[in-house]
Amino acid sequence: MMAVFEKSERLRHIGHLDIQRTMQRALRRSGLPVKYSQGFNPHILVTFASALSTGAIGRREIMDVTMAEDVTPEAFVSAMNGALPPDMQISCAKTMDDRHPSLTSMLYAAEFEIRIMDEDAAQRMIASLDSFMAQEQIITLRKSKSGMKEVDMKPLVYSVQGEGATLRAVLSQAEGSSCKPDMLVNALCAFLSMDTPRVIVTRSMLMGQDEGRMVPLETL
Amino acid sequence: MISEKIEAMLEKVQKAPRYTGGEMNTAVKSWDEAELRFAFCFPDTYEVGMSHLGMKILYAAINAQPWSLCERVCMPWVDMMALMQEENVPLFSLESRHPINEFDVVGFTLQYEMSYTNVLAMLKMGNIPLRREDRREEDPIVVAGGPCAFNPEPLADFIDAFMVGDGEEQIVELNAVIRDARKDGLSRQELLKKLASVRGVYVPALYDVTYHEDGTIASFAPNCPEAPEKVLKAILTDLDSVIYPKEIPVPYTEIIHDRIMLEIMRGCTRGCRFCAAGMLYRPVRERSLEHLVELACSLEKSTGYEEISLSSLSSGDYTCLAELIRELLKRMQGKHVAISLPSLRLDSVLKESLEATQQERKTSLTFAPEAGTQRLRDVINKGITEADLMEKASDAFAGGWSSVKLYFMMGLPTETYEDLDGIADLARKVVGAYFAVPKGQRAKGLRVTCSASVFVPKPFTPFQWEPQDTLEEVQRKQLHLRDALRQVKGANFNYHESGLSFMEACFARGDRRMGQVLLRAFEKGCMLDGWNEHFKYDTWLEAFDECGVDPAFYAYRRREKDEILPWDFIDSGVTKEFLWREKQKADNAQTTKDCRQGCNGCGLQRFKGVCKFCG
Numbered sequence: 040m041m042a043v044f045e046k047s048e049r050l051r052h053i054g055h056l057d058i059q060r061t062m063q064r065a066l067r068r069s070g071l072p073v074k075y076s077q078g079f080n081p082h083i084l085v086t087f088a089s090a091l092s093t094g095a096i097g098r099r100e101i102m103d104v105t106m107a108e109d110v111t112p113e114a115f116v117s118a119m120n121g122a123l124p125p126d127m128q129i130s131c132a133k134t135m136d137d138r139h140p141s142l143t144s145m146l147y148a149a150e151f152e153i154r155i156m157d158e159d160a161a162q163r164m165i166a167s168l169d170s171f172m173a174q175e176q177i178i179t180l181r182k183s184k185s186g187m188k189e190v191d192m193k194p195l196v197y198s199v200q201g202e203g204a205t206l207r208a209v210l211s212q213a214e215g216s217s218c219k220p221d222m223l224v225n226a227l228c229a230f231l232s233m234d235t236p237r238v239i240v241t242r243s244m245l246m247g248q249d250e251g252r253m254v255p256l257e258t259l
Numbered sequence: 260m261i262s263e264k265i266e267a268m269l270e271k272v273q274k275a276p277r278y279t280g281g282e283m284n285t286a287v288k289s290w291d292e293a294e295l296r297f298a299f300c301f302p303d304t305y306e307v308g309m310s311h312l313g314m315k316i317l318y319a320a321i322n323a324q325p326w327s328l329c330e331r332v333c334m335p336w337v338d339m340m341a342l343m344q345e346e347n348v349p350l351f352s353l354e355s356r357h358p359i360n361e362f363d364v365v366g367f368t369l370q371y372e373m374s375y376t377n378v379l380a381m382l383k384m385g386n387i388p389l390r391r392e393d394r395r396e397e398d399p400i401v402v403a404g405g406p407c408a409f410n411p412e413p414l415a416d417f418i419d420a421f422m423v424g425d426g427e428e429q430i431v432e433l434n435a436v437i438r439d440a441r442k443d444g445l446s447r448q449e450l451l452k453k454l455a456s457v458r459g460v461y462v463p464a465l466y467d468v469t470y471h472e473d474g475t476i477a478s479f480a481p482n483c484p485e486a487p488e489k490v491l492k493a494i495l496t497d498l499d500s501v502i503y504p505k506e507i508p509v510p511y512t513e514i515i516h517d518r519i520m521l522e523i524m525r526g527c528t529r530g531c532r533f534c535a536a537g538m539l540y541r542p543v544r545e546r547s548l549e550h551l552v553e554l555a556c557s558l559e560k561s562t563g564y565e566e567i568s569l570s571s572l573s574s575g576d577y578t579c580l581a582e583l584i585r586e587l588l589k590r591m592q593g594k595h596v597a598i599s600l601p602s603l604r605l606d607s608v609l610k611e612s613l614e615a616t617q618q619e620r621k622t623s624l625t626f627a628p629e630a631g632t633q634r635l636r637d638v639i640n641k642g643i644t645e646a647d648l649m650e651k652a653s654d655a656f657a658g659g660w661s662s663v664k665l666y667f668m669m670g671l672p673t674e675t676y677e678d679l680d681g682i683a684d685l686a687r688k689v690v691g692a693y694f695a696v697p698k699g700q701r702a703k704g705l706r707v708t709c710s711a712s713v714f715v716p717k718p719f720t721p722f723q724w725e726p727q728d729t730l731e732e733v734q735r736k737q738l739h740l741r742d743a744l745r746q747v748k749g750a751n752f753n754y755h756e757s758g759l760s761f762m763e764a765c766f767a768r769g770d771r772r773m774g775q776v777l778l779r780a781f782e783k784g785c786m787l788d789g790w791n792e793h794f795k796y797d798t799w800l801e802a803f804d805e806c807g808v809d810p811a812f813y814a815y816r817r818r819e820k821d822e823i824l825p826w827d828f829i830d831s832g833v834t835k836e837f838l839w840r841e842k843q844k845a846d847n848a849q850t851t852k853d854c855r856q857g858c859n860g861c862g863l864q865r866f867k868g869v870c871k872f873c874g
């Protein structure tokens with residue numbers, strides 16, 4: 040069962056491990072027929088499309104739960120919403136073929152809203168988005184397994200626009216070549232030689248690819 | 260808006276989930292509709308507070324009333340505290356983030372003496388005057404309960420009313436009195452007089468103390484007719500008929516006891532003489548098997564926890580333990596729930612079925628002989644023999660364990676160096692039991708860890724008259740024991756900061772004059788004393804010195820039989836005569852039988868139908 044859930048503002052400081060544990064317990068509370076892993080320390084088989092960073096809000100996060108028996112999506116949503124705290128509700132669910140590829144491999148990009156908490160900084164940053172993106176390359180440092188690595192992040196930024204004090208960006212989330220919103224903010228501030236302002240990040244949508252078009256992951 | 264500020268602060272602190280609130284099963288009651296708002300304050304961090312069963316019970320009890328609302332408040336960690344101060348954010352509740360001084364009642368639970376500075380810190384962060392005398396009409400009523408409320412005097416300057424005894428019904432009564440008084444427009448002073456009539460409630464403003472020249476108490480008496488001469492603790496007779504939460508908050512972040520705690524009984528019949536809890540929670544009251552099974556099932560459903568722990572002071576003594584476990588195993592089948600019990604005195608079949616539910620095997624086995632020789636164990640009435648211990652240790656080693664922890668106390672009344680050598684002997688014998696298991700059959704990596712804490716004499720125990728060992732003596736003993744244990748291959752020794760036990764001893768048996776010391780220490784920066792890295796022993800000594808109070812008077816002094824003790828006005832159910840009898844028996848190393856083998860006349864027999872083991 041693929042389900043879309045929210046990690047609301049109040050929960051933005053809850054880390055991914057804690058979200059996973061909360062989801063495990065919610066599944067247990069729901070009484071739904073879920074499947075457990077084999078072995079010494081059995082846990083419910085649930086995977087997440089992508090770990091959301093601590094500090095970020097998630098509007099349409101996605102998980103996949105392996106069921107032991109068939110359940111309708113409606114029944115799944117209503118049982119889970121009774122079992123989840125109000126700040127972590129499920130908006131929709133969809134039955135999936137057991138052999139579907141993993142969510143992580145389907146994930147291609149995500150849409151982020153980056154709220155800049157300092158108005159002057161926001162104005163400056165948004166005003167120079169065009170010249171920033173007009174650079175041939177946007178070289179930045181990224182953490183990798185073997186330390187910091189230089190990468191060109193330009194091809195990982197599919198789009199970025201300003202709206203009020205918010206940057207709306209579609210960034211690559213593909214395995215191995217993902218771009219985090221703070222990479223974008225840091226690179227933009229470095230470009231403007233300014234201090235990085237405080238921002239609040241919301242991941243508003245996870246996206247996959249359908250015949251070369253980016254579509255919401257849950258529609259695949 | 261304070262919530263915005265809090266949001267920004269949470270970006271900068273460690274372990275932000277401590278402060279987010281909104282956990283599953285937390286109360287979302289309407290602030291505006293509540294007639295009485297209670298801030299339940301735990302004077303330690305979230306991880307400690309949320310592991311505490313009493314808080315969950317009382318949270319449920321208050322919120323079960325349609326007219327009252329309870330929200331939780333824990334002690335912020337130093338990083339958060341600094342930010343709150345910087346940003347001028349008052350201490351707030353987890354649920355609705357209201358500043359605590361907007362509640363009608365601010366209640367603290369007192370679990371250990373060394374959290375008292377945290378009580379002051381929380382009041383201060385909440386902009387509530389520390390001293391009760393300085394509080395204005397609009398300030399909340401500050402109350403406190405829990406085991407340390409049995410000797411409330413060290414906090415008498417800061418708390419408006421103490422709640423002594425079982426809290427489930429008492430706290431609702433107290434709230435109702437406050438609600439009505441507020442409705443009737445009573446003054447603070449009038450309200451406090453009303454509170455004095457609630458069972459188990461002690462209002463320090465209504466009592467006066469005078470002292471002899473030698474510092475002991477000359478008189479302690481009420482100063483108005485509303486205050487009872489003796490405050491009898493609140494006692495519940497039937498736990499099945501009082502509230503027990505069917506839902507408990509499930510934190511997002513890991514806490515110390517991250518599981519369902521099912522209180523199967525309250526009280527203990529064993530009568531260990533050093534144990535305050537064993538005296539304070541008398542008599543033993545067991546929940547019925549049916550009720551427990553029902554509670555376990557609803558809690559499992561409402562929390563999704565993967566472990567149920569059967570808790571009480573001595574769970575192995577629960578009358579129908581085997582049936583209870585069998586029934587729980589049956590009901591939890593297929594649910595992947597572990598059932599655990601702190602002490603295992605069970606037949607082996609049951610033990611195995613229990614272990615089968617526990618996914619991770621515990622890595623070490625724990626025993627608490629408390630003293631090294633049979634003589635001293637008789638003095639403290641700890642009914643455990645060397646043969647018991649050796650049998651369990653041999654079983655454990657044969658069963659594949661290789662790590663054993665032994666807990667002892669140092670500085671018990673009548674202790675000699677022979678008793679300390681007894682600890683090393685015992686450790687040596689346990690090591691011998693390991694080597695007695697043939698090499699191929701025993702697990703590798705033997706570890707016998709001996710921990711020795713420093714004995715702190717507590718009120719309402721037979722040792723309430725006894726001096727604590729001086730620091731010098733404790734240190735001599737620690738070194739002696741360390742050397743003795745060095746001779747035992749496979750054993751190691753753990754001991755603790757003894758300054759902390761010394762301070763604990765001062766507060767445990769302190770009187771009202773300790774209030775100024777507490778305040779001074781707090782003003783000088785003492786806080787979070789229970790956390791090693793924050794305990795400032797020298798600052799504490801300075802505070803005593805500056806207040807002209809001698810800590811030795813409280814910790815090191817032997818009390819006379821007829822001395823008025825600071826807590827004598829509290830009737831804990833157990834009489835002073837019984838405690839003195841027990842003390843005399845201790846002096847002669849005579850034991851007292853478990854109450855399950857017959858009544859020992861502790862004082863609870865005065866109340867008809869309260870103790871099921873008497874008469």
Ligand code: SF4
Binds near residue numbers: 854859863
């Ligand atoms: S009344 Fe008797 S049986 Fe009951 S706790 Fe006291 S001594 Fe034990």
